Amino acid sequence: MKKSQIIELGEFFLKKSKIIGAIAIIASLFGLFIIMALNTRPFLTVSQVVNNAEFYHNQEIQVSGVVEQLIGDEFELTDGDETIRIIPYNIIIPVDVENGSEVVVQGEFDALNILLRVYEILTYCCDRSGGV
Structure with missing residues (x-):
């Protein structure tokens, strides 16, 4: 070559x-x-989950909403139209979770009882208007 x-x-x-x-x-x-x-995993609204309950049954999901009726460790999550009962599982609820708080919860959805067994609760840290 x-x-x-x-x-x-x-x-x-x-x-x-x-x-x-x-x-x-x-x-x-x-x-x-x-x-x-x-x-x-996109955040779902409470209405999306409730209106498609069978689809999300036994699925791990993330849901965004407002805390209502906080009693002990349990509370309800709402978007103004629908409500899901939230039951924390082996977690401590963050101290800044209170009635009216906007949160994102992650857990397994039970369509039969319209409840979410959550193992993570995320809170919004800042006011959306630019304040703290």
Whole structure:
């Protein structure tokens, strides 16, 4: 093989490896995007859950709403139209949870009793008007 043929062959493989590398990077980014999309759980409204109770039965969900009738560790979560009973499971309720608080709860939904056994309660930290 002549030196010029070896150089041409090397350039050919270099071009091919750049193309393969670019395809691998694009495929990796696409795969990462898909994994992130599947792992993201959007916050549902109380009405969405109640109106589609059978669909969410025994599912792990995140629900956003306003705390009402806080008695001990249990309370109701509402969006103004529908209500779900919230029962904390092996957690301590954050001290800033009170009637009227906006929270996001995560847990397993029981469609038969319209209740959510929650293992995480997130509170909003700041006033939406820009204050604290």
